[in-house]
Amino acid sequence: MTDDVMISLENVSKRYRGQKAPAVENVSMTIRRGEIVVLVGPSGCGKTTTMKMINRLIEPSSGRICVDGADVTSLDGTELRRRIGYVIQQGGLFPHMSVATNVGMVPKMLGWSRRRIDERVDELLHLVGLEPGQYRNRLPRQLSGGQQQRVGVARALAADPPVMLMDEPFGATDPLTRDRLQNEFLRLQEKLQKTIVFVTHDFDEAIKMGTRIAVLGERSRIRQFDTPERLLAEPADKTVGQFIGAGAALKQLNLRRVDAVEWNEAELMHRDESPTAVLRRLDESGAWAVLTVDSERRPLRWVGPRDLEPGQTSLDGVGIPVAVVEPRATLQDALDAMLGAGCGASVVVDDDGRYRGVLDIESLMRAIRDMREVERDRDRGMAEAPPRLPRQSDGSRDSASVRTLESR
Amino acid sequence: MTASTLAAGTATPSRWPGLLRRHSAMPLVIAAALLGTYLWVRSSRLDDIEQRSLNATTLLRLLRQHLELTAVTTVVVVVLAVGAGILLTRPALRWLAPGATALANIGQATPAIGLLVLLSIWLGIGFTTALIGLIAYAVLPVLQNTIVGINQVDRSLVQAGKGIGMSPLAVLVRVELPLALPVIMAGIRTALVLAVGVATLAAFINVGGLGELIVTGIKLQRASVLVTGAVLTAALALALDWLGGLISDLLRPRGVA
Structure with a gap:
């Protein structure tokens, strides 16, 4: 175990x-490999300070921190910091250095050869989905x-550190x-x-990313x-x-993955088939x-x-484009995709898009209904209604009124 | 994972056209001023006294003396003030910065001529005295700009550098100084122009330089000598400022506006 x-x-x-008051007081926790x-916690609660003590950007006043068995x-x-990846908001890239120099910074300091650094940079850019040939020589301001x-994530991974610290890494991007x-x-x-130690003030993000969550x-x-x-x-x-806020059941949409609910099969047809064949198949199967x-x-x-007019000869450009999700996406993502595409179904695809x-x-609604039933049972067990206080994540709504709406 | 691609444009465009556009006017202005003065002096009849000052040998000697004084001052000031500025932005010494800036302020607030006279009473007249006076006078802009330049570098970048495992020296050399460079260079340019101007006062303590023409012109009431001295000094100041601007643009790191 140890x-x-x-x-x-x-x-x-x-x-x-x-x-007078300590910024961080008497924190103990163990984080397992992998x-x-x-x-997660409100701003100013000391979560970033706690994280920065792990790589000693901030020196602890007392207590002991061990990484991989070493104090x-x-x-x-x-x-120490060369063995711990570090990602901050907006990547924290150096604006006067190319993408490649940014990513290769730690290997360079570790004394790697030029060629090994170049190879590693290309490998990492590939890993994070940026075509090396196109992005290697860009400056940060030429990127979205x-x-x-x-690139910030690639830089943190450069020397293949076993541990990564991420400080609101996705905080400054649009939803x-x-x-x-x-x-x-x-x-x-x-x-x-x-x-990975991941700091955020967004509880939904915490639910989505965390293996375990420490609410501070x-x-x-x-x-x-x-x-x-x-x-x-x-x-x-x-x-x-x-802090979790009202509607814990709905938040579970962010927790349940697409591969955890039941999928259906669609009637597949190759794009080159004729419209007549499609009509015949629709007739036979009764599918919509x-x-x-x-x-x-x-x-x-x-x-x-x-979508098919008489006399049509090909299926090119006919019908509505599909919304796709990966099995790892959350139910929330799947719902967003459906709403975005204006279509009540999302197609689940593998890594290669197949x-x-x-x-x-319907399956999604069924999953939601199940989750809400569990929550309602729990709420009946609680004698007292939650106090009327604004939610941390979204101050505009009031938890008690939302709760009543949902359990109606 | 697909990357949403921006418009392609891998190569950074050459910086030369922009440089030429921005830096070509000043040499023309300087050349025109020098040529005008030359033609004017040339066309007037020079008496004995004027001829003794306005000949190629004397002018070149004075120019050389002036340049020497300015160059040594600038080198010493850059080393001292940039060095001090770097030290005064380190976390351990940051608290000293206000005091040091105040001290440098005294050097600049004192009237230059008074400072030179006081120094020569103390140290005797000569090159070293003039140098010390000039340095005291020119230190402030470089020191202040170094401190401001380094402090205006985004703290989160310094944190990021430290966080990914750069040593404090690496953070200074690779992150802080390159990003502070435009501001530091602006300070050096100011110091350079100040030094050229104040170096004319060195003539009062017998160190020569273009100030000698001005002093002679005033004392002996020879407008041609006075104007030549003034124009040459101004042209030198403008030329050095122009050079500083050019170097600053060449050194400016890519990706920094």
Whole structure:
């Protein structure tokens, strides 16, 4: 069990000179190899300070922090940080250096040869989905926010550190880009199996990213440290409950993955088939539409009977474009995709974009209904209604009124 | 994972056309001023006194002296003030910065001529005295701009550099100084122009330089000598400022506006 522990904090405190109350008080936690631990809490609660003590950007005042079995205070700070990846908001890229120089910075400091650095840079850019030939020599300001963020992740991975610290890494991007970056990062993490400490103030992001989540209160006091599922199902106290906010069931949409619910099959037809064949197939199967695919079985469009006019000879450009999701995407993503495409079904595809199944709105609703039933049962057990306080993540709504609306 | 691609444009465009456009006017202005003065002096009849000052040998000697004084001043000021500025932005010494700037302010607030006279009473007249006076006078803009330039570098970039494992020296050399360079260079240019101007006062303590023409012109009431001295000094100041601007643009890191 102990050799499973990658990072451990023991009674760690941080006191700043001239401040009465410590910024971080007596925090203890252990983080296991290969998991993403999210530190989440209101701003100013000391979550970033706690994280920065792990790579000693901030020196702890007392307590002990071990990374991979070694007490961090016994190591040289700079050496330590070269073995811990570090990602900050907007990537923190150096504006006067090319993408390649930014990514190759740590290997260069480690004294790698020029050729090895170049190879590593290309490999990493590839990994984060940026074509090396096109992006290697760009300057950060010639990239979009999402691309800068990817380069930031590549830079942190450069020397293949076993541990990564991420400080609100996707905070400065628009919701769509953020969603995509989150999904990409989760996919990357499946391959890389790094131990990650991830700081955010966004509870939804915490649920999506975390293997385990530490909800922090003032002075970084740990209010609850648990898996997302258990956190949603059993908040430890009222404050955590308020932080989660109303509609824990709906938040589970962000937790449940597409591969955890039932898929249906669609009637597949090759794009080169004739409209007559489509009509015949629709008749035979009773389906509302067929799904056209290319020769790689990649989904293209939904074609229903109304999309076909008499005398039509080809299926080119007929029907509505499909919304696709990956099995790893959350149900929330799938719902967003359906709403975005204006179509009650999302096509599930594999990494290469090939058809695997269809998730329709009915299965999604069924999943939501199940989750809400569980929540309602739990709420009946709670005698007292939650106090009327604004939610942390969205101050415009009031948890009690939302709760009543939902349990109607 | 597909990257949403921006319009392609991998190669950074050459910086030369822009440089030429921005820096070609000044040499023409300087050349025109020098030529005008030359033609004017040439066309007037020079008496004995004027001839003693306005001949190629004397002018070149004075110009050389002036340049020497300015160059040594600039080198010493850059080394001292940039060095001090770097030290005064390190976390351990940051608290000293206001005091040091105040001290440098005294050097610049004192009237230059008074400072030179006071120094020569103390140290005697000569090149070293003039040099010390000039340095005291020119240190402030470089020191201040170094401190401001380094402090205006985005703190999150310094954090990022440290966070990915750059040593404090690497953060300074690779991140802080390149990003502060345009501001530091602006300070050096100011110091350079100040030094050229103040170096004319060195003539009062017998160090020569173009100030000698001005002093002679005033004392002996020879407008041609006075004007020649003034125009040459101004032209030198403008030329050095122009050179500083050019170097600054050449050194300016890519990707920094």
